[in-house]
Amino acid sequence: QITLKESGPTLVKPTQTLTLTCTFSGFSLSTSGVGVGWIRQPPGKALEWLALIYWNDDKRYSPSLKSRLTITKDTSKNQVVLTMTNMDPVDTATYYCAHTEYQLGYYFDYWGQGTLVTVSS
């Protein structure tokens, strides 16, 4: 049974750095083809993909946010960490982590419950 759960601050101030942790179980991020992604959703708006890390430590970032994002993994702890610098109120959103595994393409088949991050002074 695959599960994922996001954790991190619920409130950050503008210009601060956000650090979110995705703790997962039921799969290994050292298995070929497996990845973990981050997706966010501002209140009332659409989903936006942020970053993805693969089993081989290959990393992909949203071009529009690439300069602000860093994704890392700790295979021994079954965790993936996303950092986003220079937070702004427009970054207020629910942040999800999700599992992906290559099979006819990459898709997100298991999601965490999401964590709402509010950016406000």
Add this chain to the structure above:
Amino acid sequence: DIQMTQSPSSLSASVGDRVTITCRASQSISSYLNWYQQKPGKAPKLLIYAASSLQSGVPSRFSGSGSGTDFTLTISSLQPEDFATYYCQQSYSTLSITFGQGTRLEIK
């Protein structure tokens, strides 16, 4: 970036109706197209992957079709639990995954 455009943005329908939602890619993405359902306050749920493959556990009234740039999600007979927002997502470009803007399906 590959842009994904869904139509309509919102849709009203009745229980039992057949509903089709369209997703168009700004360039060919072969069959690397996935569909998700999202209900308020919940994480998205994968319905269809690779344009037409039904995810395990998803009712067979959901189906997907298309390739290249044009794709459709069809619900053959709407059930009360199907009223939600639906998103398409391309994975052709692993450099940049993109979602559509969503289609909100409401009860008429």
